[in-house]
Amino acid sequence: MSKQIGIIGLGIMGSAISANFIKSGYGVIGCDIDSTRCNELQNNGGSIAETPREVASLSEIILTSLPSSAALDDVISGKDGIAASNNSDAPIMECSTLPIKDKQRNHDILSKVGMTLLDSPLSGTGAQAITKDLAVYLSGNEKAANKCFEVIDGFARAFYYVGKFGNGSRMKYIANHLVAIHNVAAAEALVLGMKAELDPQLIFDVISDSAGSSRMFEIRGPMMVANNYNPATMKIETWQKDMGIIAEFAKSMNCPTPLFSATADIYTTGMAQGRSEEDTGAVCAVLSKMACLDRD
Numbered sequence: 001m002s003k004q005i006g007i008i009g010l011g012i013m014g015s016a017i018s019a020n021f022i023k024s025g026y027g028v029i030g031c032d033i034d035s036t037r038c039n040e041l042q043n044n045g046g047s048i049a050e051t052p053r054e055v056a057s058l059s060e061i062i063l064t065s066l067p068s069s070a071a072l073d074d075v076i077s078g079k080d081g082i083a084a085s086n087n088s089d090a091p092i093m094e095c096s097t098l099p100i101k102d103k104q105r106n107h108d109i110l111s112k113v114g115m116t117l118l119d120s121p122l123s124g125t126g127a128q129a130i131t132k133d134l135a136v137y138l139s140g141n142e143k144a145a146n147k148c149f150e151v152i153d154g155f156a157r158a159f160y161y162v163g164k165f166g167n168g169s170r171m172k173y174i175a176n177h178l179v180a181i182h183n184v185a186a187a188e189a190l191v192l193g194m195k196a197e198l199d200p201q202l203i204f205d206v207i208s209d210s211a212g213s214s215r216m217f218e219i220r221g222p223m224m225v226a227n228n229y230n231p232a233t234m235k236i237e238t239w240q241k242d243m244g245i246i247a248e249f250a251k252s253m254n255c256p257t258p259l260f261s262a263t264a265d266i267y268t269t270g271m272a273q274g275r276s277e278e279d280t281g282a283v284c285a286v287l288s289k290m291a292c293l294d295r296d
Contacts (some may be wrong), residue, residue: 002026003151008052008075011036012233014065016129017155019044024154031055051080061151062092068104076106088114091144095122097242100166107279108164116144119165123171126233127220133157138166166176173246177260180243181218184263186282190224191291200225220281225294227295229278237276243267
């Protein structure tokens with residue numbers, strides 16, 4: 001019999017992960033405060049629980065994919081949270097991008113009731129999650145991590161055990177530091193080419209096969225070419241949260257990040273232009289406007 005996977009948080013990432021687990025033959029039970037997301041899981045063949053406690057009670061491995069530290073606190077230690085399930089056999093993969101101190105606090109709460117939280121952020125966009133093109137950075141209790149390794153191919157292409165609790169997030173911050181820069185670099189290059197009266201599709205085709213290409217150029221280049229940033233695989237407003245976490249992390253290390261810092265205002269300008277719900281690829285539209293490039 002396949003393992004029963006619990007998923008708490010069925011947003012862009014969680015919904016894609018749950019769908020892939022189902023396609024891979026796993027049983028999935030999930031919950032989310034958004035009833036539409038719950039209905040989507042049910043229509044895909046999963047089961048719905050009313051509370052995180054119920055999800056945890058009925059699962060062999062649990063994944064959480066949440067938008068904020070407040071949401072994590074509620075899911076872990078709220079009235080009907082995971083901690084109340086007392087299911088010490090089920091490791092919990094915390095897949096969100098959040099400050100390490102907030103994950104550590106919840107790790108310690110669960111430890112007191114004999115449960116194990118793994119810091120397990122994911123590298124990849126929502127679009128990549130749909131095709132299982134994700135990498136998982138697991139950190140924390142190695143025995144629990146080994147148990148999770150058995151199911152990761154149900155939703156991701158790769159995984160790495162990176163050591164003590166918190167190292168998963170540290171690795172994710174570094175990955176997202178590069179994503180922030182490469183995304184803006186891809187947009188800047190396309191805008192420069194279009195200002196030079198090169199066709200955007202031609203730019204994409206040629207540069208994708210050059211030494212200057214990057215995963216972000218390849219993933220977000222098509223939406224930049226189309227000048228269409230919906231539906232979002234990572235909303236600019238959500239990315240602002242990640243940018244803040246990385247900036248604070250770098251500051252705590254007394255480590256200068258001038259290229260990363262230079263990208264921050266481009267994303268903030270996107271917010272100011274009313275693009276908060278659009279994909280972060282919309283930095284191309286931001287730079288196009290700054291360059292007085294009319295693409296309408």
